[in-house]
Amino acid sequence: MWQRLSQPLDRCLADVFSPKALGDKRRYIGRVWTMLAVSTAIRALHNLPRFPPPLFNLIKPRLAHLLFGWLASISASIATDAPLRLTRADHVDRTNAIWHGQLIAVSLTLPLEHRVAAVEPVRTYPRPYSAGWIDDDWYYEIAALRGFEKYGISMTADQLGQQWVDNNCGSYGSSAIARANLLRGIKGSESGHPRYNRIWWTIGAVFSADLYGAVAPGMPNEAGRMAREFGRVNGYAESIDGAVIFAGAISLGFLEKDPRTILRKAIQLVDPSSPY
Numbered sequence: 001m002w003q004r005l006s007q008p009l010d011r012c013l014a015d016v017f018s019p020k021a022l023g024d025k026r027r028y029i030g031r032v033w034t035m036l037a038v039s040t041a042i043r044a045l046h047n048l049p050r051f052p053p054p055l056f057n058l059i060k061p062r063l064a065h066l067l068f069g070w071l072a073s074i075s076a077s078i079a080t081d082a083p084l085r086l087t088r089a090d091h092v093d094r095t096n097a098i099w100h101g102q103l104i105a106v107s108l109t110l111p112l113e114h115r116v117a118a119v120e121p122v123r124t125y126p127r128p129y130s131a132g133w134i135d136d137d138w139y140y141e142i143a144a145l146r147g148f149e150k151y152g153i154s155m156t157a158d159q160l161g162q163q164w165v166d167n168n169c170g171s172y173g174s175s176a177i178a179r180a181n182l183l184r185g186i187k188g189s190e191s192g193h194p195r196y197n198r199i200w201w202t203i204g205a206v207f208s209a210d211l212y213g214a215v216a217p218g219m220p221n222e223a224g225r226m227a228r229e230f231g232r233v234n235g236y237a238e239s240i241d242g243a244v245i246f247a248g249a250i251s252l253g254f255l256e257k258d259p260r261t262i263l264r265k266a267i268q269l270v271d272p273s274s275p276y
Contacts, residue, residue, distance in 0.1 A: 084218030084254060091217065098214045098250060099138070106137050136171050141211035143167040144230065148215065157232050161188020164233060174204040178234040192235045205235025209243035213250025223251035224269040241274040 086094075111126045147155050147163035161182050164170060170179025174197055181191040194200045209227040216223040227247035231240035249266035256262045270276060 086217065086254070094217070094254060095214050098210055098253075102138050102210060103132050106135060136169075136175060137207050138210075139167075140164075140169050140175065140208040140234075143169050144208070144211050153215070157189040157229050158187045160230050161191055161233050164188065170234070174199045174202045174239070175208075175234040178204070188233045189229075190232070192232050192239075194236055197234070197236070200236035201239050202235070203239065203242065205231035205233075205239045206242035206246055208234065209247040210250055212243075212247040213253070216247075216251050217254035218251060220248035220251040220266065220269060223247040238275045241270040241276045244269050245276055 107125055107129055108122050112122065143163050143166075144160060146167065147160050150163070151159045161178075164179060165182050168179075170176050170182070174192060177197045177199065178191040181196045182188065186196055190196060192200050192205065205227070209231065212226040212230065213220075213223045216226065224244040224247055227243040228240050231243040235243065245263075245266045248269045249262050252262045252265055256265070267276065
């Protein structure tokens with residue numbers, strides 16, 4: 001029986017150590033150690049004395065099947081975890097939706113900015129719009145996009161800070177203080193720090209993060225990493241937590257359709273102690 005039950009373990013470990021799995025070591029290393037621990041437990045179980053025989057002989061095969069069934073389910077999840085594939089047209093369509101979503105949301109709620117939340121849903125525009133306008137809710141992201149074009153995908157927070165100076169970013173709140181800091185020679189990686197920015201905890205970093213989900217489709221960890229690094233330009237700590245959740249949610253939108261599922265997964269990108 002034990003030789004027969006060892007076959008799922010062999011297949012499971014083969015999946016874990018496949019080139020695909022090894023290509024994402026951070027994701028699978030925990031599963032590797034878990035399966036090795038289960039393997040050790042099974043071997044120990046096999047070597048335990050059969051006493052008392054009636055009871056132990058009853059428990060042993062059921063426990064083995066339970067453990068190997070769980071192990072096989074892990075193997076199946078690895079084997080079916082296919083990479084995201086998008087056509088160029090689909091990616092462009094979804095990216096346009098990200099930009100339009102920001103424009104629509106701001107246009108709907110602009111009259112309520114800095115006011116107590118409305119008690120009824122907002123469904124109509126305050127006035128007709130024939131074109132978009134320059135607003136910090138998306139202008140900072142356009143500047144970041146220019147930064148990526150100039151410095152590449154490995155752009156640093158300090159380079160983004162310089163891009164802010166070049167494009168005159170920073171019109172209100174923590175972003176305005178960040179701009180003043182940048183003009184004083186403080187680097188982008190420090191311009192949102194509480195040492196230099198007294199309102200570091202506000203939403204500047206949050207509404208600047210949508211772009212990072214768009215440039216990392218289906219890769220919420222990478223989107224969150226960028227949001228955490230670049231959010232330091234105009235925020236810190238829990239402000240950046242919000243940026244991470246927003247960027248991760250937009251990235252997950254390329255994989256998931258249910259908003260609740262997206263948010264449940266996105267909040268796992270920050271520590272449970274975060275106010276978000």
